[in-house]
Amino acid sequence: MAQLIMRLRPASEAAASRPRRRNVLPWILAAGWLGQVLIRLWCARTRTGPGANPDETGYLIAARWLAGGPGGDLSGNTFYQGGYPLLLTPAYWLADDPVTVYTLVMAINALVSAAAFPLGYLVLRRMAVTRRPALALAWAAALFPATTFFGAYALTDAVLPVIVLGWIVLLERFVRTGGVYWAAGSSLVASYAYAVHTRGLVLLCVHTAALLFLAVQKDHTAPKAAAARTGRVVARRLAARAGVGAAVGGYVAVSAFHGLVQASLYPEGVRDLSGNIEARLTTLDGQLWAWSGAAGQIWYLIVSTWGLAGVGLVALLAALCGRLRESHGMGRVIPAVVLASTFGVAYTSSAALSDEHRVGNFAYGRYLSCLALVHALIGIGALVRSTGRQRAGLAACAAAIMAGSGAWVALYAGDRLRTSHFIGFDFPETSFLTADRNAFHLTTASVSAMGLLAAFLVLRRLHVLAVAAGLLAVSLAAMTFIVGTSTKRVAPASPIPLAAGRVAIDRSLSWGVRIILMYPVWWTRLERVDTRTGPPGPGVCTVVVNRPAGTDVGASWPRRPAGWTATTGDSWGHGWVAWRAPSCPRRR
Numbered sequence: 299m300a301q302l303i304m305r306l307r308p309a310s311e312a313a314a315s316r317p318r319r320r321n322v323l324p325w326i327l328a329a330g331w332l333g334q335v336l337i338r339l340w341c342a343r344t345r346t347g348p349g350a351n352p353d354e355t356g357y358l359i360a361a362r363w364l365a366g367g368p369g370g371d372l373s374g375n376t377f378y379q380g381g382y383p384l385l386l387t388p389a390y391w392l393a394d395d396p397v398t399v400y401t402l403v404m405a406i407n408a409l410v411s412a413a414a415f416p417l418g419y420l421v422l423r424r425m426a427v428t429r430r431p432a433l434a435l436a437w438a439a440a441l442f443p444a445t446t447f448f449g450a451y452a453l454t455d456a457v458l459p460v461i462v463l464g465w466i467v468l469l470e471r472f473v474r475t476g477g478v479y480w481a482a483g484s485s486l487v488a489s490y491a492y493a494v495h496t497r498g499l500v501l502l503c504v505h506t507a508a509l510l511f512l513a514v515q516k517d518h519t520a521p522k523a524a525a526a527r528t529g530r531v532v533a534r535r536l537a538a539r540a541g542v543g544a545a546v547g548g549y550v551a552v553s554a555f556h557g558l559v560q561a562s563l564y565p566e567g568v569r570d571l572s573g574n575i576e577a578r579l580t581t582l583d584g585q586l587w588a589w590s591g592a593a594g595q596i597w598y599l600i601v602s603t604w605g606l607a608g609v610g611l612v613a614l615l616a617a618l619c620g621r622l623r624e625s626h627g628m629g630r631v632i633p634a635v636v637l638a639s640t641f642g643v644a645y646t647s648s649a650a651l652s653d654e655h656r657v658g659n660f661a662y663g664r665y666l667s668c669l670a671l672v673h674a675l676i677g678i679g680a681l682v683r684s685t686g687r688q689r690a691g692l693a694a695c696a697a698a699i700m701a702g703s704g705a706w707v708a709l710y711a712g713d714r715l716r717t718s719h720f721i722g723f724d725f726p727e728t729s730f731l732t733a734d735r736n737a738f739h740l741t742t743a744s745v746s747a748m749g750l751l752a753a754f755l756v757l758r759r760l761h762v763l764a765v766a767a768g769l770l771a772v773s774l775a776a777m778t779f780i781v782g783t784s785t786k787r788v789a790p791a792s793p794i795p796l797a798a799g800r801v802a803i804d805r806s807l808s809w810g811v812r813i814i815l816m817y818p819v820w821w822t823r824l825e826r827v828d829t830r831t832g833p834p835g836p837g838v839c840t841v842v843v844n845r846p847a848g849t850d851v852g853a854s855w856p857r858r859p860a861g862w863t864a865t866t867g868d869s870w871g872h873g874w875v876a877w878r879a880p881s882c883p884r885r886r
Contacts, residue, residue, distance in 0.1 A: 330415045331415055334414070337446075337774075348451075349451070350451050352375055352376075357378050357453065360378055364384060364387050370823055371823075372564050375564070376571075377568040379556060381498075382454045384493075385406055386452070400452070410460055418437075421436075422435055427683065431682065436675070442602070443726050445670070447726050447780060455664055461491050461668070469632065471484075477537055478540045482544040497668060500646055591644075591660065593706040594661035595662055596699070598663035599666045603670050605747045605750060606673075606751065609680055612680075612699065613680040614676060615637070617630065659718065660718075704741075708740055727780075728743040729779070753768060754768060792818045794842060800825060800838045804828065804844055811842070811869045812824065829858075842877075
């Protein structure tokens with residue numbers, strides 16, 4: 299079992315003696331990447347503005363500020379790190395109109411996330427899957443909803459799966475062959491993952507620990523063999539230390555970058571989750587919450603990949619615990635890194651999560667979506683390279699892990715799985731598996747996922763390419779169900795009159811209304827004022843004030859200047875009024 303993970307493919311003398319033919323692989327990979335881009339653009343065809351707020355608006359405002367445009371005051375919100383907005387800055391260089399910018403963001407997501415195909419191909423080839431099946435399987439696996447769905451939103455999860463996969467590919471290359479460039483490159487990618495999302499800090503810590511282990515690892519080879527290996531071992535240790543240095547440098551640079559973003563966009567501070575983490579780590583109830591939430595994430599990881607990530611999880615555990623063909627336990631490093639990253643992200647994210655009285659508190663897939671493709675590819679490779687008996691054992695163990703984690707969730711959450719608020723955005727894959735967009739069905743989703751895994755086992759007995767075809771059909775059907783078949787693009791109307799000049803918002807305005815207004819008001823930064831103290835300053839053309847339920851429009855701002863006209867609105871149950879100065883022309 300263990301040798302199924304990242305084993306070397308011996309060179310063939312017969313292959314070496316064949317006449318050299320034109321290498322078409324780069325063209326195949328490029329064409330496959332382009333096909334992935336087109337499918338992702340199709341999935342985002344109706345998206346014209348942010349809907350997953352406040353997260354999307356937080357990243358879009360940061361990108362606008364990084365591109366040289368006006369920022370915003372996101373104080374009190376979760377800190378939306380600047381690594382992903384850096385990728386989005388070209389959208390603001392090319393356009394100002396919010397709809398056009400958002401469309402360009404969808405294109406950037408598609409261009410980046412489509413790299414899941416060539417990177418997935420590299421992973422499968424490292425697992426000794428031959429070229430043609432590796433191409434087909436990687437192309438199908440890249441379309442898992444976990445790697446595709448979030449590409450239709452301005453969210454880090456659109457690109458994190460590719461970043462994580464690239465990190466694993468580089469780190470595995472260093473573990474296998476050494477080389478300072480591979481060590482430093484993997485450290486830089488891990489550092490960028492930290493720049494993109496807090497989950498990246500977990501990955502960076504695991505990465506640094508792995509390099510430290512390799513930097514101090516002793517050579518247990520026999521004396522004669524060790525003498526021949528001395529130079530290579532010393533070089534590997536030095537490269538590992540250089541990789542640690544690059545990781546530390548990356549952490550320092552990213553932290554400084556975060557400080558700049560926070561100082562500009564969060565002048566009054568960010569939402570502090572340290573209290574949640576402290577309570578979860580120091581109390582029994584907190585530990586139960588954290589571990590139960592982690593179990594729910596593991597369950598969703600398996601279900602959302604039609605059981606294949608469960609197979610990958612089992613194969614990784616077997617590789618970590620079993621006897622490996624490579625000396626010095628080097629074959630254990632990558633399984634240890636992937637497993638530590640998976641459980642580390644699941645536990646820490648669950649510990650930090652507030653009780654929002656929603657089903658997603660107990661079973662959630664978004665936080666581990668960045669690792670879903672890694673596990674699924676390893677599971678696919680294990681199924682392809684194993685015998686019939688081994689495949690049955692892998693599937694049975696995957697089903698056991700899924701059933702155990704699902705039972706834990708059901709026992710801990712109890713009736714809260716039915717009475718808590720269900721948000722369909724949190725459950726794209728299970729909604730497909732249960733054909734219900736409005737409710738959560740743990741048992742039905744589990745049975746459906748295991749049924750699909752059993753079908754893949756049957757297809758494997760027919761042919762490897764049959765597995766690829768089946769996987770592709772299921773993932774495309776899932777994405778069609780999730781995003782729908784409509785092709786109608788509806789540009790969102792501006793919530794306030796688009797008047798030239800500055801825009802001010804009253805300090806009493808709900809945070810939800812402030813978030814709704816930030817992205818459409820693209821020409822200026824929203825200013826926070828206290829309308830009770832007097833009229834707005836010169837150049838202010840629009841003032842948005844709170845309107846409590848039952849309040850007359852005129853009473854929302856009694857001290858307004860004469861002649862200002864009102865536009866009313868309601869966002870997330872909070873009423874508001876936008877007052878516009880008569881001297882300010884409307885924007886077109």
